[in-house]
């Protein structure tokens with residue numbers, strides 16, 4: 190059967206008057222008629238996966254043109270530095286939110302507003318984000334913020350979900366490489382937990398390079414989510430990889446793969462067990478409040494010592510170089526994936542109280558199961574029905590397993606806790622089931638982020654896309670339904686129900702995003718909503734103009750060669766979707782001005798003569814005519 194035949198089959202279904210719902214009922218059609226399509230694309234798609242792809246589940250992901258998706262997906266853009274907004278289950282990319290990068294379209298990293306948010310770190314043009322997470326209240330998404338880490342330049346950023354723009358960025362002091370990032374779930378996201386991965390000497394001034402020295406360590410970083418300021422830091426033994434929080438608000442737990450304090454691969458694999466370190470947030474908070482902390486040179490952030498033997502932490506040994514740490518949505522377990530061990534370690538959270546008060550002495554007593562799942566377990570996600578889904582990097586599979594049964598097996602019962610293993614393509618890292626990190630986990634969809642795509646797509650030269658696969662987990666069996674090529678490199682993603690995200694249609698004139706620009710205009714006695722004026726202040730020139738489709742308020746302004754020019758544009762349009770842009774040709778100047786937004790950008794007018802500026806967003810039939818000229822008088 191050719192591709193065309195397959196298409197005709199679904200057309201025939203349409204013609205036969207079968208609605209989507211009707212088609213869902215017509216399972217026989219899916220499995221019998223279309224099995225023949227298995228050879229489509231030769232070796233590319235297995236019989237099995239194609240048969241699955243055209244079945245019920247496939248019909249569910251077909252979001253008709255003009256229809257809306259059920260879920261928002263937020264994808265990390267990895268070392269590309271942005272966050273991507275997806276529609277799920279269609280897997281259509283809806284938007285990109287620049288964060289730790291420079292974006293030519295919106296002017297992120299170029300405009301004064303974005304550079305002020307980036308602060309000192311605006312000088313970095315790169316980033317490496319891994320873990321996007323939405324703020325919560327009572328263990329459920331509240332849709333307010335999304336937080337994300339930058340491993341490359343040790344930053345944490347916050348995105349306001351009402352406008353889908355980054356509004357805060359913080360460089361975490363005294364540490365290197367923020368990797369794991371999670372949020373306090375209960376009672377609400379008061380804190381952002383951020384793991385600094387690498388051990389460094391303190392002070393890091395070249396006087397000491399010995400990682401076994403007691404002044405060499407890394408820290409667990411706790412950020413005040415509302416203020417986006419450091420709350421406190423906790424010194425740990427070993428390094429820190431991934432983290433998650435519990436559903437009481439009391440604990441967070443991180444994996445450590447380098448308990449060896451080694452500097453090379455061989456060294457980091459020496460120990461049979463590394464550990465999960467559990468932080469008693471309540472105790473640490475109390476100590477900080479009582480002033481029982483120290484500070485490090487050049488920083489006023491409270492630091493407490495959480496190394497072994499401390500009241501603030503417990504170290505639970507787990508096999509070998511663990512990676513992902515994921516809390517089950519029933520709040521009962523922290524589950525740490527073994528990576529170099531074929532197991533995951535199930536830590537029972539309600540045993541932690543006893544570990545901390547001393548009534549349980551052996552930290553291993555908190556481990557209630559260690560099921561063997563396959564090779565290279567990296568991350569686990571949940572369906573809210575008692576099952577875990579763990580990616581197996583080396584086996585290129587996702588394995589569905591039952592947590593309660595794994596615990597019974599650990600206690601000696603003969604029970605097969607493995608429910609299904611499904612091939613994914615290929616080498617999966619993170620996996621995320623819908624709403625899995627909240628108590629709303631609904632077991633509908635699961636995304637597997639495969640690090641390799643190999644032969645799944647048209648070749649693109651030596652650099653391949655990743656492959657983000659969508660799997661239907663609503664039934665007893667996992668069904669692979671979609672291949673999604675993505676650019677480097679969505680380490681992680683999350684899914685939220687669409688009603689949990691509420692966005693603005695146009696900007697509010699009082700939005701804090703451009704408040705400092707409004708403030709500056711006030712000082713210049715400018716009414717941004719009506720004035721089109723040029724203000725000279727020595728060799729600084731401030732150009733204020735409005736825009737309304739299809740024209741700028743100023744079609745011409747004069748400056749002198751060498752002037753530092755700041756152009757501020759206020760978009761007076763109130764119609765949803767009528768965004769303008771401002772580009773000054775040959776000056777590296779570009780920015781977005783969406784309805785009711787004010788944006789500004791500063792550059793040096795270093796070339797005499799006539800320079801056209803134009804609107805870069807196709808806003809009107811006369812968009813091409815939306816232009817003006819900067820006339821630069823030679824010095």
Ligand code: RUQ
Pocket residue numbers: 319320368431512513567568617618619680681
């Ligand atoms: S980590 S592939 Cu950067 Cu989230 Cu596990």
Ligand code: CUA
Pocket residue numbers: 738739740768769770804805806807808809812813815
């Ligand atoms: Cu305004 Cu195009």
Ligand code: CA
Pocket residue numbers: 446447448449456457458459460462463509510
């Ligand atoms: Ca190790």
